[in-house]
Amino acid sequence: MIPAAQYLTAQTRLFKAGYDPGPVDGVFGPRSLAAWSSYTANRQLAARGKQLGTAMAADFRYFGIVTPLRMSHFLAQAAHETGGFRYLVERGSGDGPDPDPWDDYLQRYDHRQDLGNFAAGDGERYRGRGIFQLTGRANYQTYGARLGIDLISHPDRAAEPELAVRIACLFWTDRSLNSAADRDDLETVTRRINGGTNGLADRRAYLARAKAIWGLSHDRFA
Structure with missing residues (x-):
């Protein structure tokens, strides 16, 4: 269990950085998770942040993603894969001049x-x-x-943000990523999500931001 004092410190850091975690009360709920997601992405996520924070508050506990390291690694990977939580749908190239209605890419x-x-x-x-x-x-x-x-x-x-978080948590659990996060093993987490190490530097940068509110250092491969 994370001590309430540690939650208070994290909430205070978010507030001072300009990301509203709600009451600074040692309860890291939906608003704090929404603020932390915005902080990690380095931009205000507005309504999407609230949706993600609400879903994470429920699903993180259910799937045991409940320590600063586990949550930080999850957020770092999520931020990279979605372009800072901008995209929850893969972009195509549009339909070309061919007669079919499907995206060419x-x-x-x-x-x-x-x-x-x-x-x-x-x-x-x-x-x-x-x-x-x-x-x-x-x-x-x-x-x-x-x-x-x-x-x-x-x-x-x-x-949909609620389902996107639930599916991501299932995917995370299927690949035993809590244990890799416990070891602070960014490369293993990345390989199990990506199949390789594409975007490792970007994932590492997001991880550093996610960890910052807890006063944690970079991953062990940094």
């Missing part, structure tokens, strides 16, 4: 068997959505079933 994924895609338009329908970019018909089917939501018929729902 995303069409390359239409028949990717490893993603479970098999039909024209599947690349666009099941494009990356959410915090860690849920991608492909098979993943939409799997995570939708786990959540009791029909993401095959309603794939846009994966980009």
